[in-house]
Amino acid sequence: MENPPEWPSDEDSDADDPCALEGRGRLRAAGGRLAAPVRPDRCIIALDIDAFYAQVAELRDGSLRGRPVAIQQKAICVTCNYEARAFGVHKLQRIAEAKRMCPRLVLVSGEDLTPFRAVSSAVFELIRSAFTPHVQRLGMDEVFLDVSDAVDALEAGCPLEPPSTPSLPWAGFVFAGQPHAKATVERQVPLAALAHGC
Template identity: 35%
Template sequence: MNISRKIIHIDMDCFYASIEMRQNPTLIGKAVAVGGSANQRGVLTTCNYEARKFGLHSAMPTAQALKLCPQLVLLPVNMSLYKEVSAQIHQIFQRYTSIIEPLSLDEAYLDVTHCQHHSGSATWIAQAIRQAIWNELQLTASAGIAPLKFLAKIASDQNKPNGQFVITPEQVADFISTLPLKKIPGVGNVTNEKLKQLGFHTCADIQKSEKHFIFQQFGKFGQRLWDFSHGIDEREIEVNRPRKSLAVENTLLQDISDLNSAEMIVCEQFNKLIFRIQRNWADTPLSEFKKLGIKLKFDDFSQTTLERTMDNFTQENFLYLLEQIWQRRNGRKIRLIGINVHFPNKKVTTQLNLWE
């Protein structure tokens, strides 16, 4: 376990909505969301904490959000402004380290292991970065500080909004032992339900289990689950990580064999994929995303993929691909479904986290 590194995860608070409220202070105190319009199958890219009190959240269909919160102030995505502010934030990061891995416009990892500012204290460096963001841009950020990458990300969520949380090398083992498995990046609702059904609730439960059993139950993801639960995360901060595609996938709580169930899952994934495109590529029309793909993993852990260049980025086209790939099932049940889209053929300037 490499506990000599000093990693900071910075996560801006309600980034798009916070920028809009900064630009228009009359919005402060109101339920505000940024996203696509309801009549165009839009989804929310972000919403402020007032809106979250009504149950609103990122990737929620806009039509559903307006039903839950009729007084919602819905604003269109102003991507050029958000990119400009993101660049200003990264200029602040650069004062402390050049080892920066952007996950999106509002989120990044920083390796400050060799930073000499503030006596080399990662805690003080994170505090200084957050203070500079507030002083210069009037925006709040939360931070997580830890020697392991995944722990820094978990820590940044501990004291949101406008807070930070530190996990020192000496605290790693104790923190991990009591860590709920649902907090581990990549553990969604379905995986968490399966874990609970198997009697796994915390990392300590995984530590007491047999490695081969975890791999058998969770396949490739079992390796990450096992490693993280044992405090192992050797991933480096990737300074240059261009993405060629975005994907959404779900390991199913129960294997399925009927097409109707699979179609419902793909429809939900389609909304999440739109959210991720709107969050970072809102200045590119959806019509430019033409290369679509779908993946199935079967109950024997084999998998198959199908990609096609289609006339348009639509839910119907993903369902068409599902019907085509479904013919490869040969009586097997499905344990995972994923959909993806390739970026248009132009220079990728935004760093994106593939599965986030």
């Protein structure tokens, strides 16, 4: 297995971009190394709303909170919440099997996608207006945010406007790959915090 490459030298990099050089210099001084070459000009965050359909069902019917819930399409459990997962229920499972594993499982019809689309659109607009206009949606529960401008501002020492929402705990991982690095973040953020009032 090859050793991972070191950060490129300043001579090989964008000499006209002092923020990029400064950032690489700080990382090099701290002993940082790249696992694979990355594109230094873009920073993309992938946000995936876990158990999205089940969370929408709980938003629409508060009595479902804390109970095992599965979204049903035809004879399949398309997704479920964590309470149902604790019983071994999982997505793309046959309803009969899911009910055997969890007799108290509450089934919510997912045939009409209208409420899910409405919440997805509201979350998308909130992210676009609160964080960055550079957002791309992939399906109903996943968005990609280009936060390169915010990263550039941080590297240049410019203060950023603090978010209007309270700080929430998170854990992140950066996976370097071709042609760019992908970061994933796990956050215990209820959908209600993003789509309040939908």
